Amino acid sequence: MQEQHAAILHWARRFTLWAAVLLLSGCGTMVPQTLALRTDWPAGVPRQAELVHVPFFPQDEYQCGPAALATVMHTAGARVSPASLVDEVWLPARQGSLQLEMLAAPRKHGLVSLRLAPRYADLLREVAAGNPVVVLQDVGPLLPQWHYAVVNGFDYETGTILLRSGLQARQEMPFTYFERTWIAGRYWAMVVTPPERIPATATEERWLEALLGLARGGNADATVRGYRTALARWPESLPAAVGLANQLHAGGALDEAARVLRGALQRHPQSVIVLNNLAQTLSDQGRNAEALTLIRRAEDPQSPFAGEVRATRQLIEERLRTGS
Template structure:
């Protein structure tokens, strides 16, 4: 196996891939690297290096804050690792858990998005300009968890480039990197501004990430994230409802109503859109329009029947209070 790793680092690809396939016992330990031989991701260049990604040498055992400062600064939120220690560093564990790694960027108005456990997705994100935080086991004998940031790769030499520890430009072979990446289940994440959706994001996973951002308390960032979602997936009902809810919560009732009217054109039978639009119109004092909408929703069997009844009751009470 050590001979294979040395060969991988220096060989040209035709020879390299042949050597990998010939040593089937070792190849079985690096399945995704082997797959790249015939399934290099479409549209991904053969070599990328994000040289503008900042570098923060880590203090002892504090690779989590250093990795987060790297990607947060790259995402436009300049911050030093020492400012993140109390948020992410767990002294009892002498490290940072993945939950803290995902949660911390959200408190700084950025979206943390966990990647699918695929080498191809990591490469796509780096090619799209997004450095990727990865969890590795770098212990030579015993487990030693470590966070690093992938900021480049080179297909021809089979090399992954990382900001890692005290090394500003660590080079690892594809095989060696995958071996360190496997024990953590290929865990990886990117940190992006809320209006920049990751290259590999799916609608549902992006919306899940925005729920985490909303819990972080940055309402304006959450609005930007939902707006970006609707631009990417204009027929997304959850994105429209989520955006309207955020707009309503900050008092932007006209904007919320516009979003919901557009959603109603695309989803005319949606009970939740009818309900929320009726609520918004009533909050604007347009109770007659609101009542007509909520009656449409009331005619439909749905899991939201209780909410619809409550909204209708509220509208009718407001109309009686106004004497009309």
């Protein structure tokens, strides 16, 4: 009986605490995702987590973007400082950093930057998985004042989010108040990981989209590693196989590119893009007779890739005629 009474008292205290937080932070309808967490806590996520190993870089005036990025990039393995990132993300005319620059900067250092879905649950999942999360907040009391901080922990029992923010190495903020600052930026958040580690909430589509950004950043080796990781996670993924083969081909690794494409062809024997790319790769290896057989299989006037297939066949036939 005493144990039952203690359990009831425990839940009553927690409900009272959450209710008090809601009242103090304003109308509950302003924090819909916090309210949802009270009855639908994400499955598999612990009630408490804190990434104490995440470094802290005090933020100079207006330069919260470089400091927040340095925090998550350092955690992902890049030894950078806020000062080294200023020129990459800091826009003097705006006295701040735009989200595009925040996403682009890690890619230049061989890291994958992934924008999260605008869900509180996804933020919690990433932190629980060991990934600190950069968030965009409006912390202005009256007028908008945009600010980047890093979420590195949470505590369900007390309804507290933990952040590296400004000059505070461990800022504690109620779930509700945090959401009110976060919702103004449409729940914008991002994580940064090395190419070998896919974030906890990343889908195949979102990871491959992030790899396209990494490729645009110019780090070919990191992009190849990211596609290898994708193919290991999603072995049936046609876009992952094609992306990896394209990167290998561009880097001159024709034998490996051909192996990847042959594996994709076994899984997707009717894929026009795989047939075309494998034929191109074989032709580049000087195996034009084999390439011609493959490209004939790819011919389909109704295919959106019909023009590419036609151009590849013309190239192969020209090489056969000239012996090149």
